[in-house]
Amino acid sequence: MARTVMWFRRDLRLADNPALLAAAGRLGTREPGAPGDQREVLALYVLDPHLLSRAGAPRRAYLHESLRALAEAIEDAGGRLAVVTGDPVVEVPRVANRVGAEEVHVAADFAPYGAARDDAVEQALTAQDRRLVRTGSPYAVAPGRVRKGDGEPYRVFTPFRAAWLDHGWRAPVPAPDGVRWLEKPRGAGGAADGEGTRALAARPDVDVPEAGEGAARALWEEFLDDGLDRYQQDRDRPDLAGTSRLSIALRWGEIHPRTLLADLTRLGQDGRRSSGMHDGVASFRSELAWREFFADALWHTPTSARTSLHAVVPEDAWVDGVDEDAALEAWAAGRTGYPFVDAGMRQLAAAGWMHGRVRMVTASFLVKDLHVRWQRGARHFMRHLLDGDLASNQHNWQWVAGTGLDAAPYFRIFNPVTQGTKFDPHGDYVRRWVPELRDVPGAVVHEPWRLRETPAGYPERMLDHAVERKVALDAYGRR
Ligand SMILES: Cc1cc2nc3c(=O)[nH]c(=O)nc-3n(C[C@H](O)[C@H](O)[C@H](O)COP(=O)(O)OP(=O)(O)OC[C@H]3O[C@@H](n4cnc5c(N)ncnc54)[C@H](O)[C@@H]3O)c2cc1C
Structure with a gap:
């Protein structure tokens, strides 16, 4: 049976993860247990010193918790998460070579560092006769996809949002039942609770909230039950628990915006819901659109991460x-x-x-x-x-x-x-x-x-x- 590597980055979840389904040879397979073109999958996370040095202690501590939750979910399904530390351009081809994987699967990264890193990893894999396969992204609609009629990017939010809504997004993909996970091979690096990840947890400085896709799903369900109908009215009030607090889970990909948008569509179409709920649906969807608008803007103009787009004062x-x-x-x-x-x-x-x-x-x-x-x-x-x-x-x-x-x-x-x-x-x-x-x-x-x-x-x-x-x-x- 062919082998693949699923390289997790900003998608620390198993549910609604098209790249994982692609790694397992299940994307497009209609029957969840059907043999299809099945592969054995090694789950991999690379602790990249370049990114970690910029993250600060709180974000590193959260990553530690999130990796632990992901590792537990993979272990429950019969596999192991391999965590290695080093430059992904070296480490990913090394691990792929060690397990004899023909393909490495990822969700595409559109931020400047991630996109350049992935191109370099792709080149290194190609030199070994292996492939980097990008499926999906951290967004409902990938940056660069929504454009004006003349092909130019949108520079104003409201028309971007209208075009983004018109464009629409795919339905969430099913949970990957029966993935054949590969045991972590010798020399592939520590486990999620190994030395490399334990160093992440040092000096957390902040009270880190519960991490992982289970916690993200629970937070979302709690918000649907007890927050969305008041969202429009309470979201600007820091003295109330008026917002979803899902930004952290979205940032790490513990939940995907497509999952949220599918639930919002279902609620929005239900005529029995209160007007507060309908306002909440529209307003929450609009906030997610801001996230996608800014990702689109950064992708079109990577220098905007450091440089003002307009000078306002001398x-x-x-x-x-x-x-x-x-x-x-x-x-x-x-x-x-x-x-x-x-x-x-x-x-x-x-x-x-x-x-x-x-x-x-x-x-x-x-x-x-x-x-x-x-x-x-x-x-x-x-x-x-x-x-x-x-x-x-x-x-x-x-x-x-x-x-x-x-x-x-x-x-x-x-x-x-x-x-x-x-x-x-x-x-x-x-x-x-x-x-x-x-x-x-x-x-x-x-x-x-x-x-x-x-x-x-x-x-x-x-x-x-x-x-x-x-x-x-x-x-x-x-x-
Ligand atoms: C100066 C500044 C810096 C910010 N830095 C970040 C950041 O690093 N990461 C981050 O995720 N958000 C950032 N935001 C946007 C926003 O403040 C947070 O996403 C939001 O407060 C998170 O809380 P929530 O999940 O409860 O939001 P909710 O009100 O529940 O909104 C739902 C989701 O919509 C998205 N969203 C909401 N508002 C915005 C916005 N203005 N821009 C982009 N997406 C939005 C987020 O993904 C959020 O989780 C920043 C805003 C400002 C003004």
Whole structure:
């Protein structure tokens, strides 16, 4: 029987995984147990030092948990996950050679590093007379597929979303019953709980949530039962559990957006559902469309990961050197003296996640109140977010900074106090994350400078928003 390697990367799941079905020779096989063109499959994960060095302790710790869950699922099905550490261009052909696999199967990676790495791995495999087979991607519609009538990419979200909805996506594929997993061969590397992966778990720094596809599915089902019908109304409220929190599972591919979209379509077509549920379906689908829009944008313009798509202010408007470092340090530590901003940054540090509304406000504060370039903030987010994803992160930063595709205009500047009083109306979110303010009742917690005494340990405002807003607008006027 022919042998293949299933190289897991950003698809740490067994269900609805077309690349895995292709590896097992089951893609397109109608009967789940039918012999078809069956192969023996080796499950492989490569710990790539280049990617790990950029990930930060929280993301590495989450990867450890997720790999453990994947390994357990594969063991339950009779196989073993081989985990090797090293450059994939060397390691993948080495493992394929050792097990005598003709093909290595992956879900295509569209981000700049991943796409270049895969091309290099493909060349190395071809030199050994083996093939790299790409099936599916982390998206419902692969980046580059949705285009305007003239073949150009969309630069504005709303028409992209309309074309993306028109394009549609495939139905989820069945779970791979009866895959013939190969035992991990000698010399193929440690198991998922081996030394390489254990090193990932060192110094987790954050409370890592439960990882793996089972946990992702449970989170989604809980949200369908008890969140989607209020999503439209509550999703901007960081004081409530108003969003799905699936960004982490989507980032690691523990669940695929196609699985979510199929459930949304079913719910949307059910005429007995409440109007809240129908609004929730449309609004959640639209958020998934943003994820796909930004992936598409990064694929068309890989330099957008580092470079602004538009210049909004002259270069001399940004702070540099020690001023920049001091601004970044206070912001990252959640010690700006603006409670809504500080709560967000402390949530990020403690939980490796931040509510989306607060991501916008904290990012805006760094760029427009502290006059720090968006790239510095994006780098900090990428080190700390468990859902850190190059396309979503860099393009959302560019959106807030006004430098990206279909971005918020530069002159629309978030006011950290009014954002707080509007979206955290009772101050519960601030009190949860900023212990120095726990005894300040009600919405005044968003403006501690109005209290007779500043609560002990909480910093004075490091700047006056009204003044810095004007500085930002003046710089914009000079561009
Ligand atoms: C400055 C900044 C940085 C961000 N960095 C990231 C990042 O690194 N990784 C990441 O996944 N998201 C990022 N986002 C987008 C968004 O904030 C998160 O996806 C969302 O808050 C995650 O929470 P949730 O899963 O509960 O979202 P829900 O409201 O439940 O949304 C469902 C899903 O839709 C997608 N989504 C929602 N909003 C956006 C958006 N604005 N852009 C792209 N996709 C979206 C996510 O996959 C999310 O899981 C960033 C936003 C900002 C403003």
